[in-house]
Amino acid sequence: MRNEAELRATIAKMVEPGKGVLAADESIPTITKRFKALNIESTEETRRAYRTLLFTTRGAEEYLSGIILFEETLTQKADDGTPLPELLIRHGVMPGIKVDKGTVPLPAAPGDLITQGLDGLGERLLQYKAQGARFAKWREVYGVTDVNPTPLGVAANAEVLARYASICQDAGIVPIVEPEVLIDGDHTIERCYEVSDAVLHAVFDALHRHRVMLEGMVLKPSMVLPGKDRPPKASPQKVAEATLQILRRNVPAAVPSINFLSGGQSPDEASANLNAMNVMYPHAPWVLSFSYARALQDPAMRAWAGRKENVALAQAAFYRRLKMNSLARSGKWSEAMERAA
């Protein structure tokens, strides 16, 4: 029997005013790629040091309701020996956990992917919960071409996302449901709109069929954008209009919070676009907030560069991104503030 009160209590914390979620759940290959671009070695120790830097940033708890962790981080400790999830809990930040096991090609749907990790998920969730996790994340990925995602890809990915969400809720864990329409490619914003509309429609149909309690989940979508190889970039006004239109058409008002991924947008862009949505739709039925990885972390990772002596500088850069996105989440961000910062 699903414990609805438990899910509601977690959600209540996730939607606190001014707050969003940090995605710090890069898998080992992904963080290794990010580190390598900055000439930082990726070892268990450098990953621990980097994540400790983020989690011990003073004042971050003012802007963060939760942080999504990768499995490795759940068992790592801060310099003083405190387990990292416990450190977050002490600061009033909820630990979450990425539970999917990445993507493989989807048979019979050339060009489409499907995410793995459902087998044994229920047991894994109980273990993560004992380690402090209160919410989870699962990402399905949709590459955009003239023919992708295929109808089979859209249907199969939606089914898997809904299965995941339902298993989470049975374990008393709030699922973050992440269908990411990729920015890679030279498609138009109209094509991204069309794909995102089909994807969200299928996802909510599947969530309904699997009896997922909409009040006990968070949606983590991509914004509607032109492909990154199709300049010029769309204005925040245009991104906000297109994104809000598909959300209104597909996301029931029962969903408490929509926390966007940044998906390769620059940190400024991700703040400007989120801000535009909150300015345009101040009384939206859902919270419109953030669950960024790169747009929150990039300046900090760059400032750190793997060196102990840069920790304070990196924390200042991280704090600044948190503050800017907290303002954007309430429609109070401006370009002038960005420059002043």
Ligand code: 13P
């Ligand atoms: P980005 O904000 O870097 O897109 O990452 C968000 C995320 O959690 C992807 O799963």
